[in-house]
Amino acid sequence: MPLSPVPQRTAVTIDDIAKAAGVHPGTVSRALRGVSGKVSPDKRAEIERIAAELGYQPNAVAASLRTKQTNIAAIVVPDLGNPLFGPIVQGVEKALRLHDLLCLVVQTPTDPAERRDLVLALANRQVSGLLILAAESDDPMLEVARQRRLPTVLVNRGSGDRHFSSVVSDDREGVRLALEHLVALGHRSIAHIAGPSASSTGRARKTAFVELARSVGVKPSPVVEAEAFTRSAGQAATEQLLKARTRPTAIFAANDLIALGALDVLRRHGLAVPGDISLVGHNDMPLVDLIDPPLTTVRVAVDQMSLQAAGLFIDHLQHPQLAPSTRVLMPTLVVRSSTRAVSQPSAGP
Template sequence: MNPHQSSAVTIRDVAQAAGVHVSTVSRALNPDKRGLISTEVLRAVEEAAQRLGYRPNRAASALRTGRTQTIGVLLPDITNPVFPPILQGIEASAAARGYFVFVANVADHVLAQPIVERMLAQRVDGLVMAIATRDDPLVDFISKAGMHAVLVNRADESGRLPAVVSDDRLAMKLAVDHLVATGHRRIGHLAGPQSVPTGVARRQGVEQALRDRGLEMACVAECEGYTREAGAAAMRKLLDENERPDAVVCCNDLVALGAYDVLRERRIEVPRDISITGHNDMPLVDMVNPPLTTIRLPHRELGWRAAEMLFDEIDGKALSASTVVLRPELVVRESTRRP
């Protein structure tokens, strides 16, 4: 068949070619109902659909069912190595249900609401968002619009939307406990932006872990973002305005790499002169010099669980806006040692 004619192929044509009823084809091509069809009939329908070049009419299906079989995903920085595995987890869950994923890179939070409005206009069935800020007005907008949405990697502090996150406070406790056990007492922190929940929770985690050990934070500098450049700027500020600490807990791995840059400039050796820890265990941090001690997170599972929660919301199975917290683990490498 001429590929230009494929749009004219209907479900009735597929049914006639496969020798089955139209309703059988409808069930066979529906991921939620294909389990009701025998393997033999399923194969016959799929072969006929492929041979004829049949493409499901998503618009007609959406009008009939009220669903478009699409979800939107909003990420704050697609260049950050944390987010691709989260997206992989979301896409794996979506693919298993026959859903398509629209991804938006929200580089500036001001753009978030217009992007969500555009996705509303596209009639996506729900959203997975990794962009929540503290007291985020976007959460109000989504709630009022009646959209199904789940947060990932960052939780809404008000608990209005369900979320899947890693335990930020435990992550920082693991890093601090490791440094204290290694003999460090003057411990500083390169903190994440205090406008986002992860920045606040990780800073609180460092402070609490130190208090539990009878110590105080030696010094702290806030990063403007979770980037290498922001980490370098914060490390310069920390060194210029304070007595040099024995060790620094960094809010993420990119920030730790920025700290490495500044320490190299100033001929301060890691870990001989100062120990450094990161957070995320992003790809290749085991290849830097020295390999980075960091916190490993189940990023792909974060994405998969968030999507599963969203589909429960869409199917009306979710009971309440719950927060799922996944456990981080410490990975000790060569950027930490006894002072």
């Protein structure tokens, strides 16, 4: 014998509450929205009690049509495969959830027109604002955010135009920590594999390396730009680096994925890390302590970055006229086994 279909439960509506309370639906709406001076305290309490007993849940879609807000924050990530971004997104999402904000995570397209269309689509869907981990120079995403007046916070990136608040790591300090560590180990020929120049972090770390290298007496060594902050781009850049006439004794990579690509190529060429070349990364992304050798790297304060970014975002939602600000977090150096002192040539007889 076939089973009888299970009746579908319909959502409780304002009309249902109004019927049970013996009032007009408009009165229920005003009471549940907390409109002051329109409903007596006793009647408001009665309506709220009936709504709770019936299991009423506000319609978020209808509310967004009234307020032009969805209580959804869009987190824009350049590469969902990059292990650095997972902890940042997790921290931001946890902090925003405490303020009844849901997070929508999207990956940034590479094509400029698609980047623009992405933010337009988010704006047309009435997201409350953006947290962007992927801003580039003259990024069309930022142009749309300005035009639509979307509350926007840049995370681990800076736009340079002061239109948006940002939370960044002190890239110059990170480079200084890496260079001072290598110089203390006796390295004077240090190469840099820079991030893409379109990225604020790529530019900042490259500029800091060139300036600080001179100040600590490091010999001019190749500075090669990787096309992306990826392992494969690190491989290509390292192949180019090894074509230089003089081989460096150490390499400072603009991020850990580039450093992993460098490690691949150095092994392929029969060069040991750190025996032949010391290697330093940047970010201290998850699991770099488990590779062979464990990677010496500059640690970004990810937990603080997430909390500060979420706090700034809430500030801009609550105070639309708030002036943009930049918060700079101090990095630290984590020394592991991928760096060691320069081997001294043996003395003659």
